[in-house]
Amino acid sequence: xxxxxxxxxxxxxxxxxxxxxxxxxxxxxxxxxxxxxxxxxxxxxxxxxxxxxxxxxxxxxxxxxxxxxxxxxxxxxxxxxxxxxxxxxxxxxxxxxxxxxxxxxxxxxxxxxxxxxxxxxxxxxxxxxxxxxxxxxxxxxxxxxxxxxxxxxxxxxxxxxxxxxxxxxxxxxxxxxxxxxxxxxxxxxxxxxxxxxxxxxxxxxxxxxxxxxxxxxxxxxxxxxxxxxxxxxxxxxxxxxxxxxxxxxxxxxxxxxxxxxxxxxxxxxxxxxxxxxxxxxxxxxxxxxxxxxxxxxxxxxxxxxxxxxxxxxxxxxxxxxxxxxxxxxxxxxxxxxxxxxxxxx
Amino acid sequence: xxxxxxxxxxxxxxxxxxxxxxxxxxxxxxxxxxxxxxxxxxxxxxxxxxxxxxxxxxxxxxxxxxxxxxxxxxxxxxxxxxxxxxxxxxxxxxxxxxxxxxxxxxxxxxxxxxxxxxxxxxxxxxxxxxxxxxxxxxxxxxxxxxxxxxxxxxxxxxxxxxxxxxxxxxxxxxxxxxxxxxxxxxxxxxxxxxxxxxxxxxxxxxxxxxxxxxxxxxxxxxxxxxxxxxxxxxxxxxxxxxxxxxxxxxxxxxxxxxxxxxxxxxxxxxxxxxxxxxxxxxxxxxxxxxxxxxxxxxxx
Numbered sequence: 001x002x003x004x005x006x007x008x009x010x011x012x013x014x015x016x017x018x019x020x021x022x023x024x025x026x027x028x029x030x031x032x033x034x035x036x037x038x039x040x041x042x043x044x045x046x047x048x049x050x051x052x053x054x055x056x057x058x059x060x061x062x063x064x065x066x067x068x069x070x071x072x073x074x075x076x077x078x079x080x081x082x083x084x085x086x087x088x089x090x091x092x093x094x095x096x097x098x099x100x101x102x103x104x105x106x107x108x109x110x111x112x113x114x115x116x117x118x119x120x121x122x123x124x125x126x127x128x129x130x131x132x133x134x135x136x137x138x139x140x141x142x143x144x145x146x147x148x149x150x151x152x153x154x155x156x157x158x159x160x161x162x163x164x165x166x167x168x169x170x171x172x173x174x175x176x177x178x179x180x181x182x183x184x185x186x187x188x189x190x191x192x193x194x195x196x197x198x199x200x201x202x203x204x205x206x207x208x209x210x211x212x213x214x215x216x217x218x219x220x221x222x223x224x225x226x227x228x229x230x231x232x233x234x235x236x237x238x239x240x241x242x243x244x245x246x247x248x249x250x251x252x253x254x255x256x257x258x259x260x261x262x263x264x265x266x267x268x269x270x271x272x273x274x275x276x277x278x279x280x281x282x283x284x285x286x287x288x289x290x291x292x293x294x295x296x297x298x299x300x301x302x303x304x305x306x307x308x309x310x311x312x313x314x315x316x317x318x319x320x321x322x323x324x325x326x327x328x329x330x331x332x333x334x335x336x337x338x339x340x341x342x343x344x345x
Numbered sequence: 346x347x348x349x350x351x352x353x354x355x356x357x358x359x360x361x362x363x364x365x366x367x368x369x370x371x372x373x374x375x376x377x378x379x380x381x382x383x384x385x386x387x388x389x390x391x392x393x394x395x396x397x398x399x400x401x402x403x404x405x406x407x408x409x410x411x412x413x414x415x416x417x418x419x420x421x422x423x424x425x426x427x428x429x430x431x432x433x434x435x436x437x438x439x440x441x442x443x444x445x446x447x448x449x450x451x452x453x454x455x456x457x458x459x460x461x462x463x464x465x466x467x468x469x470x471x472x473x474x475x476x477x478x479x480x481x482x483x484x485x486x487x488x489x490x491x492x493x494x495x496x497x498x499x500x501x502x503x504x505x506x507x508x509x510x511x512x513x514x515x516x517x518x519x520x521x522x523x524x525x526x527x528x529x530x531x532x533x534x535x536x537x538x539x540x541x542x543x544x545x546x547x548x549x550x551x552x553x554x555x556x557x558x559x560x561x562x563x564x565x566x567x568x569x570x571x572x573x574x575x576x577x578x579x580x581x582x583x584x585x586x587x588x589x590x591x592x593x594x595x596x597x598x599x600x601x602x603x604x605x606x607x608x609x610x611x612x613x614x615x616x617x618x619x620x621x622x623x624x625x626x627x628x629x630x631x632x633x634x635x636x637x638x639x640x641x642x643x644x645x
Contacts, residue, residue, distance in 0.1 A: 149542075
């Protein structure tokens, strides 16, 4: 089922959480709402679920106006950041809840409910834990219960609010892969909110980058990473070197002529340049303009800090390449950058 | 026993250097929190002085009657009727408070309205007011010629003052804060997300209330009920003015005890007191067990 958001605006007192948002979620896709805290992404998700009502704008669920509908009538599955499991119910009862509260006419028989819940617990790999209470589960298990509970009502849309936010790094990664696989299997239209760019880029079909109640960019993970539409997106997605420069005739001059970089985008005059650390080349040169001020090895990668005429830059390469170059802290070096994205200052 | 636990602790401290382990009581688990002996000793001493010794004196006093004397003192029709009035009406009042106290707590937690803080403060008034003042006010209000007593009598033929209804009203008045103040913090801490989850799963407001909110609040509600009930059973001041104190009909146990004392029947008063103590203890024990059972279902 597709979701169409048009001109949604929401204010909390004098804080504008959402400023006229237009967005289309395509049927069957996994969409990420990515942004820093306070960017309005959770508010947008809660408006889709009917847990919050906007001040202005429209919302179509599968082509039908949905703003007047109560949450229970929207056929939306919502997964909360802190799980929001019912504490006094077992895992089984939690998952069965949505089926048991249906009006008498649409309710399944208790044997069918039992069967459906059993199937769902198998799907989330929690069958042995059916009789446990939420307090007896780990965070990852709780989140899977929350997911099974949301899926039990056969929602048309699955909305997830920071689904991995409260988990530790390893569990987060596992659960992320697992969710991707689950989505590939059942193809339910899903929207998830995250502030973790790695999570958004790895998991989503499309990423919506939000900032201060507006959408900065919508695109596939590759599009938003390789071709950021704004300075904000560049800074928010991944590590980046940011420095001031002057552009003349498509060439950026950095650090009083210490470095020249070909640019794209047709900006002239004072500008800000963005370069990813892995796009920054380093070669040892005894009379080079740069100086290696530090080297940090993190797992298979090496981060090299360079002081270029007072400008602090960071380069990234794998350890083998570092060994081949044979540079150590304190060496002089040359820096070359193949291309940089510049935005007018 | 208290002293033993204390000296064990001291021994363990000294014995550390020679690697001899002082025996630790079986029930005691190793813990980094110090002061177990001292605090337990203090707790037991304090409880003994404040609670157990007076209660023991009561029992000792009544034991001068012997079993037969005790039994005949507490099974006279007048005493039994007083017990029925005291416990029955306290129960009814506590039940009323459980329902309406919950409502008051709900409104105070869930909604914002002008004067909310004033209403919140009003709830505590029955705590602070001398109960005799409450009793006089209530009996003036509900007397056959009072502001409320007169119309109630004329319109519905309902007599409040000097009937069991009046006693129940007085007990409801003094028991209300107990329910509100125990339920309020629990309601406040109830995560909104659980209710939102229930709503998005298709539950109606009533279903959400019944299966999400009520189970979470129920242990606190039972505590409030128990406190209100216990307070009602022991209440004296506010009741005697409105009750009319007719033996066998509107006479409460505490009043009966006072009457016996005024007749210099100290042993009889102690016997009735002991019986009251026993029944109260039993009821509170049952309520506590009920609560424990409810908590165990949370598996916390």
